[in-house]
Amino acid sequence: MKFWRLIKANLFRKKVRLLLTLGSFMVAMFLFAFLAVVRGAFTRTGGIASAGRLVTINRVSIIQPIPLSYRDKIARIKGVQAVTHYNWFGGTYQDEKNFFPQFVIDPENQRKVIPELVVPDVQWANFLKDRQGAIAGAATAKRFGWKIGDRIPITTTIYGTGGAWEFNLDGIYHGQHADDDESQFWFQWDYFEERVPDRIKGLIGWYAIKLDSPDEALRVATAVDNEFANSPYETKTDTESQFAANWVKQFGNIEFLILSIGSVVFFTLLLVTGNTMAISVRERTGELGILKAIGFKNRSVLFFVLAESLAIALVGGILGLGLALIAIPVLGSALNGLLPNLILSKSVLAVAIGFALAVGAASGLLPGIGAMRLRVVNALRRV
Amino acid sequence: MVSVNNNGQSSALIQVRGLNKTYRRGGEEIQVLQGLNLDVDKGDFVGFMGPSGSGKTTLLNLMGGLDVPTAGTISVAGDEITHMSSGKLTEWRARHVGFVFQMYNLIPVLTAYQNVELPLLLTRLSGTERRQHVEAALSIVGLAGRSNHFPRQLSGGQEQRVAIARAIVSDPTFLLCDEPTGDLDRKSADEIMALISELVAKHAKTVLMVTHDPLVAARAQTVLHLEKGVLVEAAKSQHGVVVGGGA
Ligand SMILES: Nc1ncnc2c1ncn2[C@@H]1O[C@H](COP(=O)(O)OP(=O)(O)OP(=O)(O)O)[C@@H](O)[C@H]1O
Numbered sequence: 001m002k003f004w005r006l007i008k009a010n011l012f013r014k015k016v017r018l019l020l021t022l023g024s025f026m027v028a029m030f031l032f033a034f035l036a037v038v039r040g041a042f043t044r045t046g047g048i049a050s051a052g053r054l055v056t057i058n059r060v061s062i063i064q065p066i067p068l069s070y071r072d073k074i075a076r077i078k079g080v081q082a083v084t085h086y087n088w089f090g091g092t093y094q095d096e097k098n099f100f101p102q103f104v105i106d107p108e109n110q111r112k113v114i115p116e117l118v119v120p121d122v123q124w125a126n127f128l129k130d131r132q133g134a135i136a137g138a139a140t141a142k143r144f145g146w147k148i149g150d151r152i153p154i155t156t157t158i159y160g161t162g163g164a165w166e167f168n169l170d171g172i173y174h175g176q177h178a179d180d181d182e183s184q185f186w187f188q189w190d191y192f193e194e195r196v197p198d199r200i201k202g203l204i205g206w207y208a209i210k211l212d213s214p215d216e217a218l219r220v221a222t223a224v225d226n227e228f229a230n231s232p233y234e235t236k237t238d239t240e241s242q243f244a245a246n247w248v249k250q251f252g253n254i255e256f257l258i259l260s261i262g263s264v265v266f267f268t269l270l271l272v273t274g275n276t277m278a279i280s281v282r283e284r285t286g287e288l289g290i291l292k293a294i295g296f297k298n299r300s301v302l303f304f305v306l307a308e309s310l311a312i313a314l315v316g317g318i319l320g321l322g323l324a325l326i327a328i329p330v331l332g333s334a335l336n337g338l339l340p341n342l343i344l345s346k347s348v349l350a351v352a353i354g355f356a357l358a359v360g361a362a363s364g365l366l367p368g369i370g371a372m373r374l375r376v377v378n379a380l381r382r383v
Numbered sequence: 384m385v386s387v388n389n390n391g392q393s394s395a396l397i398q399v400r401g402l403n404k405t406y407r408r409g410g411e412e413i414q415v416l417q418g419l420n421l422d423v424d425k426g427d428f429v430g431f432m433g434p435s436g437s438g439k440t441t442l443l444n445l446m447g448g449l450d451v452p453t454a455g456t457i458s459v460a461g462d463e464i465t466h467m468s469s470g471k472l473t474e475w476r477a478r479h480v481g482f483v484f485q486m487y488n489l490i491p492v493l494t495a496y497q498n499v500e501l502p503l504l505l506t507r508l509s510g511t512e513r514r515q516h517v518e519a520a521l522s523i524v525g526l527a528g529r530s531n532h533f534p535r536q537l538s539g540g541q542e543q544r545v546a547i548a549r550a551i552v553s554d555p556t557f558l559l560c561d562e563p564t565g566d567l568d569r570k571s572a573d574e575i576m577a578l579i580s581e582l583v584a585k586h587a588k589t590v591l592m593v594t595h596d597p598l599v600a601a602r603a604q605t606v607l608h609l610e611k612g613v614l615v616e617a618a619k620s621q622h623g624v625v626v627g628g629g630a
Pocket residue numbers: 406407408413415433434435436437438439440441442
């Protein structure tokens with residue numbers, strides 16, 4: 001491309017300005033990637049929300065329990081392949097800041113309902129035999145340096161008199177997809193029920209239901225809730241993804257928050273680069289006049305300006321995303337597992353580059369059209 | 384070839400007939416050119432003089448296809464340029480006109496070489512051919528050794544020579560120079576004028592030049608004065624240029 005040299009020369013005309021503009025793109029792209037990742041982490045809570053699964057909670061709220069006796073009734077509903085139940089333990093390991101979710105599970109059905117979180121069969125067999133056994137997600141095990149056979153004390157303030165519950169780590173599970181949650185910690189219902197006060201016995205937190213077919217989600221959900229209507233523990237059943245979305249709403253309207261911050265970033269960037277391009281074109285009025293006098297067409301002049309702003313956008317965007325690629329994993333571990341799914345996916349990267357190019361094109365367009373419309377005689381007269 | 388007051392047929396390279404240019408500023412109309420006629424032959428070197436605001440730049444811009452007249456026609460080598468679309472006019476300029484201005488001449492971020500190469504980027508010439516042309520043009524203006532210098536590393540006179548090299552590199556039909564020595568000291572101005580004279584004498588270029596400086600104008604074969612919107616021939620007239628006005 002024989003015009004590239006001219007474009008490049010114009011790009012490097014004011015090096016400080018170029019660096020600052022690249023810097024704004026970098027920061028904005030970094031922020032964009034970060035926001036997208038946080039949004040992803042919230043909306044993806046707990047691995048891929050499967051359309052083939054339902055979650056049943058107490059109609060009042062997720063923190064209200066429901067009876068274990070519902071299990072067999074749910075299992076009998078047509079379209080239900082398997083059902084398993086959970087309690088939230090809410091304990092801590094060593095330090096209150098070390099957050100990770102602990103679930104009381106039903107070992108009999110866990111693997112039928114959530115097959116994507118895989119525990120090697122030998123480890124699973126040991127777990128079943130061990131009343132105080134526990135299974136940890138690979139991420140959590142790695143985070144605390146746990147090995148199979150370790151004895152793990154978990155402190156709880158919710159159940160009983162405080163003090164630590166001791167567990168034996170019998171196995172480690174791995175997710176099968178990149179965004180499966182590998183931070184959970186599981187232990188057995190029988191052990192839990194034995195130790196909790198009487199008033200809590202026989203009550204579980206929520207059910208997870210595996211469907212014969214995702215198409216039946218609505219019918220089965222309605223059937224479950226009808227089954228327990230007018231009982232002291234009415235239920236609310238949703239698909240797993242709907243449940244995850246409701247869960248996120250607990251934290252306030254994250255989506256809206258992120259969207260607003262994102263828009264502010266977008267417009268600020270647009271104004272900053274638009275202004276920079278406008279100034280940089282204006283101070284070149286005479287030169288643009290010369291180029292046109294020599295015989296450069298209007299569309300070439302527009303092309304030069306657009307190429308310049310797009311080049312800045314692309315380079316700045318790539319730098320910002322590169323920074324994000326390095327920083328987001330670091331940030332993820334600094335958050336102590338609070339947001340387990342900080343993943344900078346290819347689609348986020350692609351959207352971010354598209355976004356950068358859109359800002360580049362938009363900010364170059366007006367000055368470029370101005371340059372295009374510029375009349376040579378006026379350009380050369382202006383001092 | 385010499386004829387006076389020509390507003391009819393001729394075989395001149397550049398033929399200007401009944402040229403009018405009126406600027407509108409606010410409600411006010413400024414009539415700058417009023418029925419101007421001019422014939423210029425190939426190889427002529429014409430100097431234009433006149434008081435500030437008399438319309439010299441206006442005339443040059445019109446002949447260079449940078450602006451369109453209010454009335455009248457300009458034809459160059461048989462092409463009538465006054466009715467060309469702006470896209471066509473741009474192409475025409477690239478092929479036929481070499482410009483040298485007083486200011487803003489060079490692109491500061493490009494080297495002398497790259498500045499001279501600019502017009503050739505609009506042609507189909509290969510990289511090697513472009514190199515040959517640029518080197519030839521730079522050596523005609525005596526700056527072969529300065530190819531890689533940026534404008535800010537050159538003196539005013541040298542910058543103007545680079546601009547001349549750029550104006551001649553694509554071998555245009557004629558050169559338009561608007562006060563090419565306006566910003567230069569006497570010595571540099573003399574050097575530039577020696578160069579332009581040489582382009583006319585040795586390389587048979589056709590040059591139209593605006594200047595305020597009588598010493599500079601004296602280099603031209605013919606000096607024309609712009610007065611009240613028409614051209615008037617000055618005393619020193621040797622050959623080739625026909626002027627007229629009124630119509
Ligand atoms: N774009 C324009 N709009 C309005 N008036 C203009 C415009 N361009 C030129 N003029 C007017 O036309 C007249 C002729 O201007 P022009 O620049 O051609 O004069 P000039 O002979 O080149 O003067 P100078 O010697 O100062 O360069 C001036 O009065 C000027 O103010």
